[in-house]
Amino acid sequence: MSDQSPSPDPTPGPPPSGPILYYNQAVIDHFLNPRHVGELSDEEADGFGLVGDPACGDQMKLWIVVHEDRIARIAFKSFGCPGAIATSSMLATLAAGKTVAEAARITDDDVIEALGGIPERKRHCSLLGVQALQAALQDWQQRRLGGGTPNP
Amino acid sequence: MIYLDHNATTPLHPRVLQEMLPFLQERWGNPSSPHRLGADARQALDQARERIARRLQCRPEELIFCGSGTEADNLALRGVARALRARGDGIVTSAIEHPAVLATCAALAAEGFRVTHVPVDGQGRVQPAALAAALDEGTILVSLMHANNETGVLQPLAELAELTRARGIVLHTDAVQTAGKVPLQPSLAGADLITLSGHKLYGPKGIGVLVARAGTPLLPVIAGGGQEQGRRSGTENVAAIVGLAAALELVTADLAAEAAREGELRELLETQVRQRLAGVTIHGAGAPRVPGTSSLSFTGVDGESLVLGLDLQGICVSTGSACSTGDPEPSHVLLAMGVPPRQAQGTIRISLGRETRAEDITRTVDALVDTVERLRRISSI
Numbered sequence: 001m002s003d004q005s006p007s008p009d010p011t012p013g014p015p016p017s018g019p020i021l022y023y024n025q026a027v028i029d030h031f032l033n034p035r036h037v038g039e040l041s042d043e044e045a046d047g048f049g050l051v052g053d054p055a056c057g058d059q060m061k062l063w064i065v066v067h068e069d070r071i072a073r074i075a076f077k078s079f080g081c082p083g084a085i086a087t088s089s090m091l092a093t094l095a096a097g098k099t100v101a102e103a104a105r106i107t108d109d110d111v112i113e114a115l116g117g118i119p120e121r122k123r124h125c126s127l128l129g130v131q132a133l134q135a136a137l138q139d140w141q142q143r144r145l146g147g148g149t150p151n152p
Numbered sequence: 153m154i155y156l157d158h159n160a161t162t163p164l165h166p167r168v169l170q171e172m173l174p175f176l177q178e179r180w181g182n183p184s185s186p187h188r189l190g191a192d193a194r195q196a197l198d199q200a201r202e203r204i205a206r207r208l209q210c211r212p213e214e215l216i217f218c219g220s221g222t223e224a225d226n227l228a229l230r231g232v233a234r235a236l237r238a239r240g241d242g243i244v245t246s247a248i249e250h251p252a253v254l255a256t257c258a259a260l261a262a263e264g265f266r267v268t269h270v271p272v273d274g275q276g277r278v279q280p281a282a283l284a285a286a287l288d289e290g291t292i293l294v295s296l297m298h299a300n301n302e303t304g305v306l307q308p309l310a311e312l313a314e315l316t317r318a319r320g321i322v323l324h325t326d327a328v329q330t331a332g333k334v335p336l337q338p339s340l341a342g343a344d345l346i347t348l349s350g351h352k353l354y355g356p357k358g359i360g361v362l363v364a365r366a367g368t369p370l371l372p373v374i375a376g377g378g379q380e381q382g383r384r385s386g387t388e389n390v391a392a393i394v395g396l397a398a399a400l401e402l403v404t405a406d407l408a409a410e411a412a413r414e415g416e417l418r419e420l421l422e423t424q425v426r427q428r429l430a431g432v433t434i435h436g437a438g439a440p441r442v443p444g445t446s447s448l449s450f451t452g453v454d455g456e457s458l459v460l461g462l463d464l465q466g467i468c469v470s471t472g473s474a475c476s477t478g479d480p481e482p483s484h485v486l487l488a489m490g491v492p493p494r495q496a497q498g499t500i501r502i503s504l505g506r507e508t509r510a511e512d513i514t515r516t517v518d519a520l521v522d523t524v525e526r527l528r529r530i531s532s533i
Contacts, residue, residue: 023460031460037530052532056482056493058454061532077532081456085530 022119027086036092038075049135058084062132069100083122087111091129154467154512158505159301165354171398175391183388193390203397207404209337216362216380221328221349222252224362227373228324228345229256232293235369242291244268246278247488275439276305276489284315291321298327302472302485303436304445313342332403333442344368355399359392414504415443424517444504450524452531453498461523470501
C-alpha cells in the first residue's frame with residue numbers, strides 16, 4: 001500500500017567522529033535513511049519474497065513490480081541488525097530499474113562492495129536481501145507462468 | 153555523551169585516581185623486596201588490604217587479589233574443585249551466570265566434573281527448591297551470582313545459602329554487579345567465596361578480589377612466587393589495590409542514598425518508556441533488582457540497531473552484556489528466563505551510575521522513542 005521510500009528521517013545529533021560499532025559511513029547512511037522502504041499490496045506487487053525464520057533471527061519481506069522485464073518498483077521491510085537493514089537498502093537500490101535477468105545475478109558480494117565493506121561477522125546479514133530478491137523473482141515467474149495475475 | 157552502560161564498566165573516580173598516582177610514580181616498589189622501597193609498597197598494600205577488609209566485613213587474610221573478576225571466578229571454581237576432587241565431583245551453577253563462571257564450569261566438565269545448571273523462573277531467579285533438587289551426595293561446590301549483569305535481578309542468596317550450608321557444600325557467589333550498589337551483608341553471610349571487581353565500582357580495571365572465608369579449601373591456579381599466601385602468585389598490583397580500597401570506601405560511604413537516587417531515576421526511565429511506547433517488556437521487573445539496571449525489549453526492533461541508533465545520538469547503552477556484543481546469538485540469560493528468541497533479540501540494557509542525572513534520562517527516553525518508532529516503520533514484524 002504505502003510505499004514510503006525514500007523515507008528521509010535523519011536522526012538528529014552530532015555526526016559520528018569515527019567508526020561506530022565498526023560500520024562505515026555508507027552503512028550508517030543506509031541504516032539511518034534506508035532506500036525503498038515500504039510495503040506493496042497483493043494487487044500492486046508482481047512478486048513477493050519472505051526470508052528468515054518465523055520465530056527467531058533476522059527477517060525480511062520484499063516486493064517487486066515488473067514492467068517490460070524490468071524491476072519498475074521495489075519495496076522492502078526488514079527486522080534485524082544495522083548490517084541487515086543497510087544491506088537490504090543497498091540491495092533494493094542495486095535492483096531497482098534492472099532487468100529481471102540482471103537483478104537475478106546480484107550477489108551478496110555486490111551488495112557488500114557497493115557499501116564499501118561490512119564487518120566480517122556481519123557478512124551473513126547481506127544474504128538476507130539477495131535471498132529475498134531471489135524469492136520474489138521466483139514468485140514473479142510462477143505467477144507469470146500460472147497466468148494468475150492481471151499484470152502485463 | 154550520555155553514558156548509561158555502567159554494568160560494563162564505570163569511570164575511574166578522580167579521588168580514586170589521586171590515591172593511585174603515587175604508586176604509579178615515586179612509590180613503585182615491589183612489596184616483596186627486602187629494602188625501603190619494598191617496605192613502603194608492603195605497608196601501602198597492607199593498609200589497603202585492611203581498608204578493603206573493613207568495608208567487606210571480613211579478615212584481611214581472607215582477601216586474595218587477582219587480575220580481574222574473571223580471574224577471581226576462575227580461582228574460586230577451579231581452586232575448590234581441585235581441592236575437593238577426592239570428596240566429590242559435582243558442581244552446581246545456574247543457567248544465567250556470567251561467561252566467566254559458565255566457561256570455567258565447561259572447562260571443569262571437560263576435566264571430568266559433573267556440572268549441573270539450575271534453571272531460573274520467569275523473573276530470572278533461582279528457586280530454593282530448584283537448587284535443592286540439583287544437590288546430591290557428590291556435590292562439592294555451588295556457584296550462583298548475587299545479581300545478574302544483564303537484568304540486575306538479585307538472587308535470594310541468604311535462602312540459597314541455607315541449603316548449601318546444611319549440606320556442607322562450598323558456596324561461591326559472583327558479586328561483581330552488586331558491590332557498591334546493594335549491601336553485601338547480611339545477604340552474603342552464608343557465602344564461602346565472593347568475587348568482586350574494581351572497575352565496576354569506579355575503581356581501576358585489572359583488579360579483582362576473591363574473598364575466601366577462613367578454612368575454605370582452595371588450591372592455587374597460578375603458580376609462582378607465592379604471593380597472597382601462596383593462593384595467587386604474581387607481584388601485587390599495588391596501585392590498583394590502593395585504588396580498589398579508595399573506590400570501595402567511596403561507594404559504601406553513601407550507598408543507601410545513591411541506591412535510592414538511582415532507583416528513582418530507573419523508575420522515571422521505565423515509567424516514561426512504558427507511557428510513550430507500546431510493545432515494551434522489562435525483564436525481571438517483578439523481582440528485586442540492583443537499582444540502576446533496566447533490561448528492556450521492544451517488539452519488532454533489533455537490539456543492536458537500537459544500540460547503534462542511540463550511539464549516533466551520543467547515548468551509550470548496550471545489548472545484553474558487553475561480552476556478548478558481536479555475538480549473533482540472543483542472550484542466554486533471557487532465553488533461560490523463557491523470553492522468546494525474537495524478543496530477546498530486541499533487548500537493550502540501560503545501566504545508570506553515579507554521574508547520571510534526571511535530564512540524561514529525559515534525553516535518553518526521547519531518543520529511545522524516536523529510534524524505536526523509526527525502526528518499527530522499517531520493520532517487517
